[in-house]
Amino acid sequence: MKNLIILGAGTSGTMMANHLRPKLYLNEWNITIVDQFKTHYYQPGFLFLPFDIYNEKQVKKVGKKFIPKDVKYIQKKIEKILPEENKVELEGETLKYDILIIATGCKIAPEETEGLLGPLWKKDIFDFYTYEGSLALRNKLRDWEGGKLLVHITEMPIKCPVAPLEFAFLADSYFREKGMRDKVEITYVTPLSGAFTKPTCSTALAYLLKEKNIALESDFAIEHVDNDTKEIVDYVEKRIPFDLLVTIPTNKGDEVMERSGLGDDLNFVPTDHNTLQSKAHENIFVIGDATNVPASKAGSVAHFEAETLADNILLYIGGYPLKKEFDGHANCFIETGDNKALLIDFNYVTEPVHGNFPFAKIGPLKLLKESVFNHWGKLAFRWIYWNMLLKGIAIPFVSRNMSFKGKIFDIKPEKK
Amino acid sequence: MAVKNIAGVEVKVTEDGYLEDMTQWSKEIAKEIAKEIGIELTDKHFEVLNYLREKTIAKEALTIRSVGKSGIVDIKQLYALFPKGPLKFSSKIAGIPKPTSCI
Numbered sequence: 001m002k003n004l005i006i007l008g009a010g011t012s013g014t015m016m017a018n019h020l021r022p023k024l025y026l027n028e029w030n031i032t033i034v035d036q037f038k039t040h041y042y043q044p045g046f047l048f049l050p051f052d053i054y055n056e057k058q059v060k061k062v063g064k065k066f067i068p069k070d071v072k073y074i075q076k077k078i079e080k081i082l083p084e085e086n087k088v089e090l091e092g093e094t095l096k097y098d099i100l101i102i103a104t105g106c107k108i109a110p111e112e113t114e115g116l117l118g119p120l121w122k123k124d125i126f127d128f129y130t131y132e133g134s135l136a137l138r139n140k141l142r143d144w145e146g147g148k149l150l151v152h153i154t155e156m157p158i159k160c161p162v163a164p165l166e167f168a169f170l171a172d173s174y175f176r177e178k179g180m181r182d183k184v185e186i187t188y189v190t191p192l193s194g195a196f197t198k199p200t201c202s203t204a205l206a207y208l209l210k211e212k213n214i215a216l217e218s219d220f221a222i223e224h225v226d227n228d229t230k231e232i233v234d235y236v237e238k239r240i241p242f243d244l245l246v247t248i249p250t251n252k253g254d255e256v257m258e259r260s261g262l263g264d265d266l267n268f269v270p271t272d273h274n275t276l277q278s279k280a281h282e283n284i285f286v287i288g289d290a291t292n293v294p295a296s297k298a299g300s301v302a303h304f305e306a307e308t309l310a311d312n313i314l315l316y317i318g319g320y321p322l323k324k325e326f327d328g329h330a331n332c333f334i335e336t337g338d339n340k341a342l343l344i345d346f347n348y349v350t351e352p353v354h355g356n357f358p359f360a361k362i363g364p365l366k367l368l369k370e371s372v373f374n375h376w377g378k379l380a381f382r383w384i385y386w387n388m389l390l391k392g393i394a395i396p397f398v399s400r401n402m403s404f405k406g407k408i409f410d411i412k413p414e415k416k
Numbered sequence: 417m418a419v420k421n422i423a424g425v426e427v428k429v430t431e432d433g434y435l436e437d438m439t440q441w442s443k444e445i446a447k448e449i450a451k452e453i454g455i456e457l458t459d460k461h462f463e464v465l466n467y468l469r470e471k472t473i474a475k476e477a478l479t480i481r482s483v484g485k486s487g488i489v490d491i492k493q494l495y496a497l498f499p500k501g502p503l504k505f506s507s508k509i510a511g512i513p514k515p516t517s518c519i
Binding site for chain 1: 430431432475476477479480481482485491492494495499500501502503504514515516517518519
């Protein structure tokens with residue numbers, strides 16, 4: 001018997017277990033998945049939790065429910081990967097593998113920024129990239145009386161790079177609905193050159209910040225948080241005051257990579273951009289947020305990667321060359337508030353474009369334009385996630401590679 | 417995409433003035449772009465620019481943090497060399513793509 005081990009039972013790991021179990025003979029291959037946690041979170045829901053749009057129950061389920069019955073689920077901490085010996089050390093046992101899939105994701109590392117975990121953490125400083133952070137922020141917002149709200153990105157890369165912007169848009173709607181928008185100043189703070197960094201998007205969407213009265217601080221690389229004066233401070237002593245700081249701390253891969261010598265300086269695993277094989281070891285493959293590929297760290301990307309990776313694992317087992325297929329395809333809804341959303345479709349080399357999705361001329365979803373349909377799409381996606389995506393069921397008419405049918409490349413500014 | 421004459425050479429540039437093709441880059445082009453931004457290039461600048469180009473060729477993601485750990489400059493020195501937008505301006509002068517998010 002041969003052994004395939006998947007590390008991590010999040011979005012990517014669960015999808016790989018579901019893709020591969022029906023394709024590998026039960027009398028030839030054992031599949032084992034390892035994750036120390038019991039709960040599987042619907043992470044896109046962490047954006048909605050702070051605004052009471054979703055409740056706790058809507059964003060979590062027992063992870064094991066989504067793992068096929070012929071896959072062994074081990075709920076233990078991963079201590080170390082020993083790639084030269086083809087072994088993984090867990091708490092109290094060691095597993096041997098023929099093929100290893102790393103799907104350990106990424107997480108926030110607030111300890112990387114001085115002062116972030118100071119006296120104001122979880123009092124006036126919050127994250128919403130964890131279940132606990134998102135929930136604590138909801139409780140804070142419920143009776144916050146207003147003031148200066150900063151929505152802040154520490155540094156790239158981060159999981160779901162548009163989530164901070166969506167947070168700012170939803171905050172605008174939330175405070176307007178509560179009748180207290182005039183008491184809240186919202187500022188979006190980014191280390192990049194603007195809220196929109198791709199020419200097609202800045203052309204099409206520049207109106208959004210203005211319309212929602214959100215101020216912008218760009219090119220701001222945080223050095224520390226001053227807990228006494230309630231300010232964030234950058235490397236040239238520029239200071240931005242806050243009453244409430246919603247920050248996206250540095251994102252890092254799992255510490256297991258550091259312990260095993262498999263990651264870069266942010267613990268992301270160097271991975272071939274098109275085959276998803278690890279650069280250092282031919283029988284180790286990497287998927288989702290754990291890789292260092294320059295695609296967005298997002299569930300849709302993991303979904304498209306999973307289809308390519310499942311094929312490549314079979315090719316690898318058969319001794320065939322791998323497909324250089326994955327193109328960085330991402331397809332993301334972006335909430336813009338007031339029950340509207342945008343949809344973007346792009347890959348490693350093509351910027352988000354206008355057009356219809358998934359059907360040329362028909363849609364019904366519009367790319368790079370605000371619409372109510374797109375917002376419904378985003379809400380419907382929670383059902384698709386639990387019932388189709390995790391189970392590795394292909395989403396009809398949405399292909400793994402980016403399609404150029406029905407796309408418009410000549411972007412003009414929105415008339416408002 | 418547009419074509420721009422920089423330091424006597426026709427180069428392809430993006431809408432916001434970044435080189436489309438990093439192989440068209442030269443020291444003279446770097447000096448000219450830097451001048452437009454208001455930066456006079458020194459040897460230290462070129463050390464940083466060469467580092468950024470090497471990392472880009474190796475397809476590694478560039479962050480302010482990684483430049484700070486390069487051993488060439490720390491982050492404060494990077495700011496001093498390229499004020500008001502260290503990564504934005506250094507990448508423009510190095511002839512490599514602009515650091516972007518997904519929108």
